[in-house]
Amino acid sequence: MSTCGEILVELLEAYGIDTVFGIPGVHTVELYRGLPNTRIRHVTPRHEQGAGFMADGHARITGKPGVCFIITGPGMTNIATAMGQAYADSIPMLVISSVNHSHELGLAGGRLHELPNQRQLMSGLSAFSHTLMRPDELPDVLARAFSIFSSARPRPVHIEIPLDVITAPAGHLRRTVAALPSRPAPAPGAIEQAAALLQKAQNPVVLLGGGCSDAADDARALVEALDAPTLLTINAKGVLPPGHPLSLGSNQSLEPVREMVRAADVVLAIGTELGETDYDVVFDGGFSISSPLIRIDIDAEQLSSNYPAAIAILSDAALAMAALRLQLERNGFSAAGQGAQRVQDVRARFEQDWPQAFRAQQQVLETIQQTLPGVIIAGDSTQPVYSGNHLYEAQAPRRWFNSSTGYGTLGYGLPAAIGAKIAAPQRPVVALIGDGGIQFTVAELASAVEAGAPVIVLLWNNSGYGEIKRYMQNRDIPTIGVDIYTPDFLAIARGFGCHAVAPASFAELREQLLLAADATRPTLIEVREDADFITAFTPA
Numbered sequence: 114m115s116t117c118g119e120i121l122v123e124l125l126e127a128y129g130i131d132t133v134f135g136i137p138g139v140h141t142v143e144l145y146r147g148l149p150n151t152r153i154r155h156v157t158p159r160h161e162q163g164a165g166f167m168a169d170g171h172a173r174i175t176g177k178p179g180v181c182f183i184i185t186g187p188g189m190t191n192i193a194t195a196m197g198q199a200y201a202d203s204i205p206m207l208v209i210s211s212v213n214h215s216h217e218l219g220l221a222g223g224r225l226h227e228l229p230n231q232r233q234l235m236s237g238l239s240a241f242s243h244t245l246m247r248p249d250e251l252p253d254v255l256a257r258a259f260s261i262f263s264s265a266r267p268r269p270v271h272i273e274i275p276l277d278v279i280t281a282p283a284g285h286l287r288r289t290v291a292a293l294p295s296r297p298a299p300a301p302g303a304i305e306q307a308a309a310l311l312q313k314a315q316n317p318v319v320l321l322g323g324g325c326s327d328a329a330d331d332a333r334a335l336v337e338a339l340d341a342p343t344l345l346t347i348n349a350k351g352v353l354p355p356g357h358p359l360s361l362g363s364n365q366s367l368e369p370v371r372e373m374v375r376a377a378d379v380v381l382a383i384g385t386e387l388g389e390t391d392y393d394v395v396f397d398g399g400f401s402i403s404s405p406l407i408r409i410d411i412d413a414e415q416l417s418s419n420y421p422a423a424i425a426i427l428s429d430a431a432l433a434m435a436a437l438r439l440q441l442e443r444n445g446f447s448a449a450g451q452g453a454q455r456v457q458d459v460r461a462r463f464e465q466d467w468p469q470a471f472r473a474q475q476q477v478l479e480t481i482q483q484t485l486p487g488v489i490i491a492g493d494s495t496q497p498v499y500s501g502n503h504l505y506e507a508q509a510p511r512r513w514f515n516s517s518t519g520y521g522t523l524g525y526g527l528p529a530a531i532g533a534k535i536a537a538p539q540r541p542v543v544a545l546i547g548d549g550g551i552q553f554t555v556a557e558l559a560s561a562v563e564a565g566a567p568v569i570v571l572l573w574n575n576s577g578y579g580e581i582k583r584y585m586q587n588r589d590i591p592t593i594g595v596d597i598y599t600p601d602f603l604a605i606a607r608g609f610g611c612h613a614v615a616p617a618s619f620a621e622l623r624e625q626l627l628l629a630a631d632a633t634r635p636t637l638i639e640v641r642e643d644a645d646f647i648t649a650f651t652p653a
């Protein structure tokens with residue numbers, strides 16, 4: 114008779130899961146018994162944090178949950194950081210772990226991998242964490258998880274299975290997927306109120322967040338109907354196409370943009386938590402909204418956090434934006450036609466003040482985008498990522514994401530890029546990462562080679578924690594702990610079985626990118642901040 118572990122993988126396949134990231138251990142081997150009976154691919158990272166980041170990168174491309182198989186205890190504490198990043202960025206992730214025998218839970222018996230209360234630890238990092246006490250709970254708990262993934266704000270879900278339950282007979286369980294709820298539609302009255310407010314506005318502003326990633330057409334149609342200057346969070350990059358006349362990019366932290374938001378007579382925020390890492394990357398508390406705020410969000414709690422809403426609409430972003438546009442049309446509304454001009458005026462003011470350091474980094478990013486059309490860039494928390502967050506315009510949603518948002522961890526960029534490449538093998542995928550960040554998860558180069566995921570690692574090497582050093586210098590703090598020893602990354606990458614190059618010009622960078630995009634192995638391209646072709650952009 115099939116065990117609970119075997120039925121679990123059958124059910125995951127039935128829910129459309131095609132990839133699982135995990136490092137097996139004696140506590141999870143029974144999750145693997147049934148895998149060959151499915152078409153699910155197993156990818157082995159070198160650390161559970163890598164598993165979580167890969168699952169996150171995979172989910173950001175597919176929109177489906179990234180799934181991990183993780184051992185009790187150390188496996189779970191290792192993946193906690195990745196769950197924190199996914200939680201903060203609203204990424205669907207399903208973490209299935211083992212836990213000690215059901216009769217041992219909470220007894221502190223000193224069992225292998227035992228944590229005092231693993232579920233309690235994980236419940237702070239997930240939509241919910243459930244201990245499966247009987248195989249019969251399995252279909253319902255999976256239905257709960259996939260209901261969240263399909264129709265609520267996406268978050269990680271953790272399901273832990275005691276060792277005796279993984280092996281318990283479960284052949285009697287139903288193998289079909291549950292009927293999943295559809296996403297909530299907006300209340301008609303709230304849409305009428307919002308339309309009435311927007312129609313009266315002379316200076317509206319629209320703020321689009323990652324919740325609009327799958328609603329680019331509706332978003333574009335709505336902001337054009339409103340003729341409103343529009344800001345995109347970093348996870349919303351690409352919701353408006355590059356060069357769109359109403360787009361102010363992700364520049365919410367720049368003073369001319371903030372002035373414009375303060376001067377707005379109505380602000381419409383959709384699928385955005387209005388959080389610090391998008392609206393206040395300078396950490397000075399300077400972003401504010403003084404006009405009536407209309408919020409649209411799939412998460413009821415979010416509608417009343419950070420900024421109170423005058424009109425709060427609980428809804429899927431696409432459904433609400435389509436309804437709002439229809440209502441404006443019905444009301445015979447046509448916009449004043451000042452939007453593009455307002456955008457141009459504000460852009461002219463902030464573009465003249467770009468920091469000098471942005472120029473070389475912009476050149477690197479433009480070289481990548483022009484050389485590799487359709488590229489996905491998964492970034493870490495490094496200087497060219499910060500400048501790209503301002504400058505880079507993604508061709509489409511889900512093409513630019515990084516860990517400088519939300520939780521803000523280091524070590525994300527490389528494994529997230531591997532997950533993205535596994536999800537979209539036909540696209541070039543670049544990990545944009547610094548010499549500090551890569552040392553957190555560099556061993557995942559081995560996983561990429563093994564998985565046949567030829568990612569391109571663009572390593573920004575400034576021999577230290579550059580951004581933190583700058584931060585210390587600006588505050589007259591001695592620069593302790595930031596000039597770290599950096600190894601020979603080219604030798605390390607080759608040791609892992611990757612190609613490794615250090616271009617000496619932008620022409621060479623282009624050539625290497627093209628070769629890397631066609632390669633069957635990963636390529637590490639090291640760009641040193643002090644290389645001549647980079648410093649050529651810095652004034653003497």
Ligand SMILES: Cc1ncc(C[n+]2csc(CCOP(=O)(O)OP(=O)(O)O)c2C)c(N)n1
Binds near residue numbers: 546
């Ligand atoms: C897990 C974790 N530890 C520490 C930090 C603090 N931190 C943020 S950026 C940064 C510097 C990273 O250096 P590097 O990857 O070389 O990028 P650079 O700033 O030099 O461009 C540090 C230490 C963090 N964000 N996450």
